[in-house]
Amino acid sequence: MPLPPPPYESATVIRTLLVDDEPPALDELAYLLSAIENVEIVGTASSGGKAVAMIREMEPDLVFLDIQMPGKSGFEVLADIVQMACPPFVVFSTAYDQYAIRAFEENAVDYLLKPVSLDRLRKTVERICRLLGGSRGEQAKNREDAFHLRTLLAVAGIGPEIARFSVECDGRNVLLNPRDVLFFQSTDKRVHAHTEGGDFACPSDLSLEKIEERLQSFFFFRANRSQLVNLAFVRSYAPWFNGKYVATLSDSKGTDITISKARVRAFRAAIEL
Template identity: 50%
Template sequence: MAAKQKIRCILIDDEAPALDELNYLLSEFNDIEIIRTATSATQGIKLIQEEEPDLVFLDIQMPGKNGFHVLQEIMQFPNPPLVIFATAYDEYALRAFEENAVDYILKPFSQERISKSLERVRCLLFANCTEKVEVPNMNALLSGMGLGHNVLRISVEGNGRILLLEPAEVILCRMEDRKIMVYTAEDIFPCYGDKTLDKLEERLQGQPFFKANRGELVNLTHVRDFAPWFNGKYVLTMNNIQENEVIISKGRVKSFRERLGLA
């Protein structure tokens, strides 16, 4: 990208308070110009295409398309912007960011962390820093998140055909009579292809799925509520039409709380 006096930014987050906070913190930097904000992935992609910003602050966990889907699409643009993830994501994802030289700031945001991220951005945009900074390997990140060139879908059997579901459509996966059953908002399908939950969980790494017990894998974005249960276990209620209940085994409770940022 050509050097510019101002770094033109777009902010994408489905939560208005997070957008307001980030907007306020970035206003303290004289070389940052916030040109547009978006509250959904689809709107954000459109704005990036129209405005061609230098930098995008991108939330990951959004309804429908998430931040990785935004990244996947904008990487196809002639001049894709630099991306800083603004996230409350789990440790697995953070390790992936670090390994692929992608910067991120954790919610709740701090001025000091944003300042460090912007120093890195200035180095990449203007090549005026003393230390060498590698260009982020976004394609490697997408591959690590189950995206990139290999499109991630969950295959199920329905009406004599093989249906391909987006991970976001899946509420939970449950072993029943030695077969994985896939629950969506309104339907239940036999899984096609994956034979074990362990294998399916491995393929879904980087997606918001959590193995609650030996026989159930839940999509954390579809957990409606949870409560303590017997013997140190938890019980979850999913937000599908059946309102399925899932028991988190005692040994998995700590990991569950960590994934939700409650530990």
């Protein structure tokens, strides 16, 4: 039976790559997408390794990416393409991975639960069309705000190159896991790592900017000039004054972190769906 026509038209042509290790799933997704006029399928891949190569070569606008595949998983594909100058939008698909769905609901541009319905697929494409609209600068900003790839990798447990870092405590060097740090704070002389168990001085040659760069694959956000906060510990937030926000952490003290006015939009994009 033929599929119904799409309910809208768009001048935006979305160059799309489909990735799934199951041929029937690829065929079904391609069939459903054929009912959406502004989607152009530029290729399909049945493995993560092939997907990475095709993404780098073809530079598609959108990738529908299965999570669980032999060899490279969808997460590992994402880790490989995150450093691209203009990575594609990624829509994840999964049959049963409930923990991943919860992560997607907070951090990815979208996810699809198999079996995929045509109505759900159209909503996804409509969203991508909106994100692809506008100038190149607007598109780049939309990509940055929409997915936060490094954040998703951190939530998914895909570790960065650095697993622990050294801080000073009672004349000794102590190794901390970045995930245990509530926030970093820069003073006139040093940067301190604040944890539930205490505050620790970072090496004197580490500025807040360097720490932010080295921990970019973790769930950290530059809240203001002097603080780098771990978004995994944000319990709540609210508007404050002069356009600022205040974020309250889930530590025993209920620490408040000020989000500067200039960073509010990026903060909301990072913390919300």
